[in-house]
Amino acid sequence: MEITLESPLDMHLHLRDGDMLKLTAPLSADFAGAVIMPNLVPPVTTPQMMVAYAERVQAALGGAAFTPYMTLFFTALDEAALLAAKGTPGFFGFKLYPAGITTNSEGGVANLRDADRTLHLMEEMGIPLLVHGESHGFVMDREQEFLAVYRDLATRFPKLTISMEHITTAAAVRLLDEFPNLCATVTLQHLIITLDDVAGGMLQPHLFCKPIAKRPEDRDALLGAVLGGHPRIMFGSDSAPHPRHRKESCGCAAGVFTAPLALPKLAEIFAAAGAADKLQGFVSGNACRIYGLHPAAKTVVLQDTPMAVPAAYRSYGQTVIPMDAGKQIAWSIK
Ligand code: DOR
Ligand code: ZN
Numbered sequence: 001m002e003i004t005l006e007s008p009l010d011m012h013l014h015l016r017d018g019d020m021l022k023l024t025a026p027l028s029a030d031f032a033g034a035v036i037m038p039n040l041v042p043p044v045t046t047p048q049m050m051v052a053y054a055e056r057v058q059a060a061l062g063g064a065a066f067t068p069y070m071t072l073f074f075t076a077l078d079e080a081a082l083l084a085a086k087g088t089p090g091f092f093g094f095k096l097y098p099a100g101i102t103t104n105s106e107g108g109v110a111n112l113r114d115a116d117r118t119l120h121l122m123e124e125m126g127i128p129l130l131v132h133g134e135s136h137g138f139v140m141d142r143e144q145e146f147l148a149v150y151r152d153l154a155t156r157f158p159k160l161t162i163s164m165e166h167i168t169t170a171a172a173v174r175l176l177d178e179f180p181n182l183c184a185t186v187t188l189q190h191l192i193i194t195l196d197d198v199a200g201g202m203l204q205p206h207l208f209c210k211p212i213a214k215r216p217e218d219r220d221a222l223l224g225a226v227l228g229g230h231p232r233i234m235f236g237s238d239s240a241p242h243p244r245h246r247k248e249s250c251g252c253a254a255g256v257f258t259a260p261l262a263l264p265k266l267a268e269i270f271a272a273a274g275a276a277d278k279l280q281g282f283v284s285g286n287a288c289r290i291y292g293l294h295p296a297a298k299t300v301v302l303q304d305t306p307m308a309v310p311a312a313y314r315s316y317g318q319t320v321i322p323m324d325a326g327k328q329i330a331w332s333i334k
Contacts, residue, residue: 001271001276001303001304002301002302002303002304002334003267003270003271003276003279003301003302004299004300004301004302005263005279005280005283005284005299005300005301005302006280006284006297006298006299007032007033007284007288007295007296007297007298007299008030008031008032008235008263008283008284008298008300009031009032009033009034009035009234009235009283009284009287009288009293009295010028010031010033010034010035010235010236010237010239010259010262010283011034011035011163011185011234011235011236011287012034012035012037012130012165012166012185012187012236012237012238013028013034013035013036013037013236013237013238013239013259014036014037014039014238014239014240014241014255015028015036015037015057015060015068016040016241017040017053017056019316019317019318020241020243020316020318020320021056021057021060022060022315022316022318023241023313023314023315023316023318023320024060024239024241024257024259024320025057025060025061025062025064025066026060026061026062026064027259027260027313028066028239028259028260029061029064029065029066030259030260030262030263030300030333031066031262031263031283031298031300032065032066032067032284032295032296032297032298032300033066033067033068033069033295033296034066034067034068034069034237035069035071035092035093035130035236036053036054036057036068036069036070036071037071037095038050038053038070038071038072038073038095039073039095039097039102039103039104039105040053040104041104042107043073043104043105043107044070044071044072044073045072045073045075045107046072047072047084047085047088047091050070050071050072050085050088050090050091051088051089051090053070054068054070054090065296065298067295067296068090069090069092069293070090070091070092071091071092071093071094071095071130072085072091072093072094072095073094073095073097073107073108074094074095074096074097074108074109074115074118074129075107075109076109076114076115076117076118077118077121078117078118078121079121082118082121082122082125082127083125085127086125086127092128092291093127093128093129093130093163094122094127094128094129094130095130095131095132095165096108096109096115096129096130096131096132097109097132098110098132098134098135098136098146100136101132101134101136101142101210102132102134102210102254103210103240103253103254103255105132108132112149112153116156119153119157119160120157122157122160123157123159123160124159126161128160128161128162128163128291129153129160129161129162129163130163130165131150131153131162131163131164131165132165132166133146133147133149133150133164133165133167133172134146134210134211135149139212140195140212140214142211143167143168143169143171143172143211143214144169144171144172147171147172147175150162150164150175150179150182151175151178151179154178154179154181154182155179157181158179158181159181160181161181161183161290161291162179162181162182162183163182163183163184163185163234164176164182164183164184164185165184165185165236165238166185166186166187166190166211166236166238167184167185167186167190167222167233168190168211168212168213168214168218168222169214169218169221170217170218170220170221170222172184173221173222173225173230173233176230176232176233182232183232183233183234183286183290184232184233184234185233185234185235185236185238186222186225186226186233186234186235186236187209187236187237187238187256187258188235188237188256188258188261188262188265188266188323189207189209189213189256189258189323190213190214190219190222191219191222191223191226191269192219192265192269193207193213193219194213194214194215194216194218194219195212195213195214195215196216197213198212198213205247205248205249205252206247206256206257206321206322206323206325207256207323208247208252208254208255208256209238209240209254209255209256210254210255223269223273226278226282227269227270227273227275227278228275228278229275229278229281229282230286231281231286231289232286232290233282233286234282234283234286234287234290235262235266235282235283235287237258237259237262238255238256238258239256239257239258239259239262240254240255240256240257241255241257241259241320242255242257242320243318243319243320244312244319244320244321245319247321248321256323257313257320257321257322257323258322258323260309260313260322261307261309261322261323261324261329263283263300263302263333264302264307264329264331264332264333265324265329265331266279266282266283267279267302267304267331268329268330268331270282271304271330271331272330300333301333301334302331302332302333302334303331303332303333303334304330304331305331305332305334306328306329306330306331306332307328307329307331307332307333308326308327308328308329309322309323309324309325309326309327309328309329310322310325310326311325311326312325
């Protein structure tokens, strides 16, 4: 059996910088393009920084057919700054992090009300807002607690396109029904694992990410929505590489590296559920419709021939361990 995908997109991807970028960019380029996260050190906050980063991404891609849709790290900006961002080639939208909520987010928003004027201008200019939606509460409740913020934003800025990034709960899926201006991304790992896979037995650092994987009923709600072809849920891998020594250490960095296996693993999941016809919408169609994207043509054929996931990816002095390292996936890219 085969599944042919046209211009698959990853709507949430971390590529990092320097030698790590050189390692991860080619490994992430099965897709036609991806929305590139700005949480570098220091974060990508200005159009100049974004253009320079996009050039480093292009150089690391080494000619691969792949469009980076660049984001800026959200800060309160005035109209002139927003116009400058919007007019910068390659700019896609802003990523808002609550201050200190995850990797390199210390410069994020401490008080959302300070962002009102900027959000109002973004709404008028048609600039999307991508949000890491977690509170500072108990780790299992952080996303659910943040839903009140999404509700408030979606109500007060009804024309602003707000993407709830990497949702992990049944409650977040339900919230989509309440507000047409909300959409969401879902990662690969959150369609597969629960907290049990992370911490139910021996601790699995390579499955530790933020938001943390939740309960079986949450995972099943995500799967049900995605396999059912929910029109406002998009694939966003949140593939988030960290050096091996930062994962297998006392103080494990959050992030699961999935980019090189994402499409085969998605094919396996969708085919096993008899929902292969829903994959195109999830990995491209929904995003194109929601954001008005016209990605370059790129055809990816997936086949039900197994692939072995490498035990590690190594180059440029970097070592990264992927999800499912050393395991087999029933599908592969032809
Ligand atoms: O697990 C995560 N890793 N969650 C995030 O929000 C950030 C990401 C990273 O940059 O490593
Ligand atoms: Zn992320």
